[in-house]
Amino acid sequence: MTYIIRRLFQVIPVLIIVSFLVFLFVYLSGDPVALMLPEDASQAEIENMRKVLGLDKPFIVQYGIFLLNAVNGDFGQSFIYKQEALGIVLERLPATFELMIASIIVSTIIAIPLGVWSAIRRNTFVDLFISSSSILGKAMPNFWLGMMLVLLFSVTLQLLPVSGKGTIYHLILPAITAGTAMAAQLTRMLRSHMIEVLSQDYIRTARSKGLGSFVIIFKHALRNSMLPVITIIALQISTLVGGALITETVFSWPGLGQLIIQAIHARDMAVVQACVLVIAVFVIVVNLLADLLYRVVDPRIKYN
Amino acid sequence: MSKLLQINNLKTVFYTEEGQVPSVDNVSLDIKKGETVAIVGESGSGKSVTALSILGLVPSPGRVVTGEILYEGKDLLKMTDKEIKKIRGNEISMIFQEPLSALNPVLTVGKQIQESIELHQKKKGKRAKEKVIQLLNRVGIPRPEKVYYSYPHTLSGGMRQRVMIAMALSCRPKLIIADEPTTALDVTTQAQILNLMKSLSEEEGTTILIITHDLGVVAEMADRVVVMYAGQVVEQSTVYDLFEKPEHPYTKGLLDCTPKIHGESEELLAIEGTVPTIQNRPTGCKFHPRCKFTHEKCKEKDPELFTIKEKQKVRCYLHEKVIEERLK
Numbered sequence: 001m002t003y004i005i006r007r008l009f010q011v012i013p014v015l016i017i018v019s020f021l022v023f024l025f026v027y028l029s030g031d032p033v034a035l036m037l038p039e040d041a042s043q044a045e046i047e048n049m050r051k052v053l054g055l056d057k058p059f060i061v062q063y064g065i066f067l068l069n070a071v072n073g074d075f076g077q078s079f080i081y082k083q084e085a086l087g088i089v090l091e092r093l094p095a096t097f098e099l100m101i102a103s104i105i106v107s108t109i110i111a112i113p114l115g116v117w118s119a120i121r122r123n124t125f126v127d128l129f130i131s132s133s134s135i136l137g138k139a140m141p142n143f144w145l146g147m148m149l150v151l152l153f154s155v156t157l158q159l160l161p162v163s164g165k166g167t168i169y170h171l172i173l174p175a176i177t178a179g180t181a182m183a184a185q186l187t188r189m190l191r192s193h194m195i196e197v198l199s200q201d202y203i204r205t206a207r208s209k210g211l212g213s214f215v216i217i218f219k220h221a222l223r224n225s226m227l228p229v230i231t232i233i234a235l236q237i238s239t240l241v242g243g244a245l246i247t248e249t250v251f252s253w254p255g256l257g258q259l260i261i262q263a264i265h266a267r268d269m270a271v272v273q274a275c276v277l278v279i280a281v282f283v284i285v286v287n288l289l290a291d292l293l294y295r296v297v298d299p300r301i302k303y304n
Numbered sequence: 305m306s307k308l309l310q311i312n313n314l315k316t317v318f319y320t321e322e323g324q325v326p327s328v329d330n331v332s333l334d335i336k337k338g339e340t341v342a343i344v345g346e347s348g349s350g351k352s353v354t355a356l357s358i359l360g361l362v363p364s365p366g367r368v369v370t371g372e373i374l375y376e377g378k379d380l381l382k383m384t385d386k387e388i389k390k391i392r393g394n395e396i397s398m399i400f401q402e403p404l405s406a407l408n409p410v411l412t413v414g415k416q417i418q419e420s421i422e423l424h425q426k427k428k429g430k431r432a433k434e435k436v437i438q439l440l441n442r443v444g445i446p447r448p449e450k451v452y453y454s455y456p457h458t459l460s461g462g463m464r465q466r467v468m469i470a471m472a473l474s475c476r477p478k479l480i481i482a483d484e485p486t487t488a489l490d491v492t493t494q495a496q497i498l499n500l501m502k503s504l505s506e507e508e509g510t511t512i513l514i515i516t517h518d519l520g521v522v523a524e525m526a527d528r529v530v531v532m533y534a535g536q537v538v539e540q541s542t543v544y545d546l547f548e549k550p551e552h553p554y555t556k557g558l559l560d561c562t563p564k565i566h567g568e569s570e571e572l573l574a575i576e577g578t579v580p581t582i583q584n585r586p587t588g589c590k591f592h593p594r595c596k597f598t599h600e601k602c603k604e605k606d607p608e609l610f611t612i613k614e615k616q617k618v619r620c621y622l623h624e625k626v627i628e629e630r631l632k
Contacts, residue, residue, distance in 0.1 A: 199363070201405040207361055208400075209420045209471070210392035223410045298410055299455045 007291070011284050018280040019070060019273075023063050026269045031055070036079055070277065076270035078263075085270035089256065089278050095165060096255030099247070100240050102171050103179035104233060110183040111229075115190025116217060122195055130187065137184030142243050146177040146250040163252040174251040178243050182236045189232050193225040200224075226297050234290030238283045307374075308479060308511050309358070310334040314371035316350075316357050318582070325582045327353040327366065329535035332609075335479070340505065340512040342526035342543075344519065344558070348579045350535040351515045355481050358513075359392050375479075394424040397472040401484035403464035407456035413467045414440075414452030417474055424475045439470040443500060462493035469500065476508060483515045498524050519562055523547065528615070531555050534580055534590035537609060541616040551618040553595045589620070597622060 033049045041049075050056050054065060069075070075085040118130040153173060154162040161170050197203065198221055206220045244257035252258070256275055263271035294301050316328040328350040335341045343351045356362045358373055358380065373380040375396065380388060397420075400406035408416060417436045421427050427435060433452070440448035443466040456464055465485065472480050482501065486494040502525060505512050514525055522529055522543065529546045531539040531554065539552040550556045557575040577594040580586060586593055592602040601621055610623045 201400060201402060202408040204361055204363070205398075205400060205406045205468075205471075206408070206419075208359060208392055208398040210389040210394055210423060211419065212389065220408050220411070224408070300409055300457050 004288075004292070007288055011288075014284060015277070015280065016067075019067060019277060020063065022273050022276045023066050026273060027059060027062070029267075029269075032267060032269055066273075070273075075274040075277075078268050078271045080263075080266050080268045080271075085268075085274040086278075088271060089259065089274045092254065092256050092259045093278065093282075095253060096241070096244055096248070096257060099171070099174055099178060099244065099253060099255060100237070102175035103177075103182065103240060106175045106179035107183035107186055108229075108233075110179070111186035111190055112222075114183075115187045116194055116222065118187070119191045119194035119198065120213075120217065122191075127191075131191070134184040134187045137180050137187075140180065142177055142181070142246045143250055145180060146173070146247060149173045149177060150250075163250075165254055170251075174247050174253055177250070178240060178247045181243070182233075182240065185236070186229060186232055189228055190225055193228050194221060197221045197224045223297060227294060230290050230293055230297065234287050237286045241279050241283065306337055307334045308337045308376065309513070310374040311354070311358070312372045312374070314354065314357060314368065314373065316353050316362055316366055316368045319365040319367070320583075322583055326535055327582060328357060331371075331532070331535075331537055333530050333537060333540065335511055335513055337478075338509055338511055339527040340514060340525050341528045341530060342514045342516060342522045343530045343532055344516060344522055345532035346517055346579050348534075348582065349532040351517075351532050352483055354532070355398070355483050355513065355515050358481060359396060359398065360388055361398075390424075393420045393477075394475045395477050396479045396481065397475070397477040399465075399468050399472045399480060399482040399485045402488045403461065403468045404456060404488075406468060407464060409456055412453050412455055413459070413464075414454075417467065417471045420471060420474045435474070436470075439474055440467070443467075443470045443473070443504070444496075445470070460493075461489050462496060465489060465493075465497050466500065469497070469504070473504060473508070473510075477510065479511045479513065480505070481513045481515070484517070485514070486521060487516070487518070494521075501525070519558065531558070534585050535582070536590060536606075536619060537617075538591065538619045539617065540609075541613075545613070545616050551612060551616065551623060552591075552620050553597055553622075554591050557594075 031050075033046055033053065033055065037045060037049060047056075054062060057065075073086055075089075077083065078085045078088055081088055114130050114134075118127040121127050150162055150173060153160045160173055161167075164170055198217075203216060203220060206216045211220075241257070244253075244255060245261055246257070247253065248255045248257035249261055256279065260272060260275045262268075263275065311334065312332050314328055314331045315326060317324045317326045331350070331354055333341070333343075343354060345351045353362060353366065357368050358375075360368075360380065362368065368381055371381070375391065380391065383391070407413065414433070414436050417439060418432050421432045421435050425432075425435075437448045437452055440451055445451050445463060445466050451459070451463070451467075456467070459467065465488075468485075472482075480501075485501070486497050489497060498521065501512065504510070512525070514521065516522060526543045528542050529540070530537055531546075531552065533554050539546070539550070539555045541551075546555065547559065550559055554575070560573045561575065563572055575594055580590065580593070586603075587606075588604050589595070589598075589602040589607055592598045595602065599621070607619050607621045607624065609617045609619045611617050612623050
């Protein structure tokens with residue numbers, strides 16, 4: 001418990017750094033007033049607008065105000081949606097979350113059997129095939145894979161919807177697109193750890209007890225190989241969020257990724273800032289959860 | 305006494321890039337019901353691989369290529385996967401050297417012992433758990449109800465080895481193969497573990513095959529001794545003959561290496577040279593490069609195992625003459 005509280009305190013400096021960077025980049029990217037006012041606005045009108053928005057103050061003061069407001073959940077108004085920026089972001093969060101969970105499920109469903117299989121059949125044709133497929137899986141760009149899947153399953157075979165969100169069928173292609181790279185990495189990781197675990201003494205003990213291969217692999221070996229898998233999943237969450245920008249755009253998935261792209265195009269900076277900070281918090285929370293999960297999987301790990 | 309286990313001409317090889325290398329080379333030995341037999345040898349002598357061959361647990365790329373291992377008259381090497389699994393942990397069980405690595409770190413010790421019971425004795429849930437707690441009690445573990453839920457890393461070395469023993473005993477096996485069971489433990493714990501194994505085997509009438517490099521363990525436990533060197537049996541005798549009248553130069557050398565309390569020399573003796581690696585075994589007698597009595601014949605041809613007494617066999621040409629003279 002004290003560990004959790006301590007870890008939560010460590011989150012604060014991380015968030016301050018992230019917020020500073022986000023603010024800095026938006027600041028450097030130029031003056032939003034020019035975009036907000038009509039082209040024929042007079043100099044006086046521009047000055048007035050800047051004063052209203054507080055843009056005439058020094059950089060560090062502006063950042064201070066931004067930070068104070070952000071702590072209160074106020075990221076300012078989105079000038080496109082004419083709503084609270086945070087509200088828009090939080091509204092989109094569940095869709096991204098859903099896609100993320102689906103792609104993690106897809107990738108573990110693919111990776112666990114393949115990783116285990118290539119480990120127990122190592123240096124055979126099966127292993128070679130799985131290993132080279134996983135290199136391919138890792139190498140394929142998201143947007144290309146997404147379009148190819150759409151071409152095959154939606155256009156040619158007409159089995160699945162092209163884009164949008166609604167039924168479970170809408171989820172399949174985006175989840176595969178986002179999960180493939182992760183599945184590839186998980187497979188390779190699991191293979192190498194499984195090979196190591198299978199040569200351990202306790203596996204020999206399990207065999208000497210007369211246990212069958214299935215019990216040995218899934219009860220004795222897999223749990224010992226899960227630790228690095230959890231680490232990868234946690235680390236890949238941030239990659240998944242990055243990938244969501246592309247996947248969500250390809251499939252018109254109404255999540256954070258699509259929102260952030262649209263907001264950047266429109267220079268809707270309040271929304272961009274809120275998006276990035278929400279994602280940062282999300283990634284931090286996931287990593288904390290992964291740390292706590294280690295303890296469940298491996299009783300030897302102690303926090304302190 | 306009838307024979308419980310009989311190993312005939314066992315040959316276990318490892319397939320490496322340099323070709324086949326025999327780890328166990330034509331080993332024959334037998335174990336009678338109720339006795340304790342020790343296999344003694346240095347690292348690389350093939351003693352552990354012999355033990356692993358019995359239950360078909362030789363790690364890849366190793367394989368048993370020839371020979372037979374008769375357990376109660378049935379050849380373990382010819383059994384199907386299903387048949388041998390019924391023997392493992394049930395009729396023949398094993399205790400390993402390093403209990404920390406031999407126990408699964410992520411499962412509680414209770415669950416690990418219970419696994420064998422549930423598998424072989426068809427006891428489930430509460431009844432299996434009761435049995436585990438009984439076993440833990442029996443091997444001298446205090447507060448067994450609590451230890452049942454402990455993970456291996458929270459126990460001491462001695463306690464872990466007691467857990468291994470409880471696991472090995474769980475299905476009342478006829479034969480226990482203990483592969484260096486005390487090597488990883490400190491001396492006082494070693495004595496406790498040996499005493500425990502001895503008293504339990506006497507109570508249950510269990511036969512024990514103990515693999516060790518420690519002659520102290522041999523003296524403590526064994527009825528009969530098999531000395532191995534470079535994959536071969538070089539001497540077989542009763543424990544009394546071995547310590548009183550060792551016949552093979554290697555066995556003599558091993559005994560000379562044991563420090564004695566009333567010894568004249570302060571210096572610790574050693575056999576010169578090292579055990580040849582599995583790839584570089586010499587022709588002829590495998591021990592000849594290190595032997596004080598080497599003559600030409602030793603370098604050319606491997607001596608056979610000469611029977612010099614009812615219960616003593618020696619693989620050395622020095623005894624060939626003795627036998628020839630006796631025959632004249």
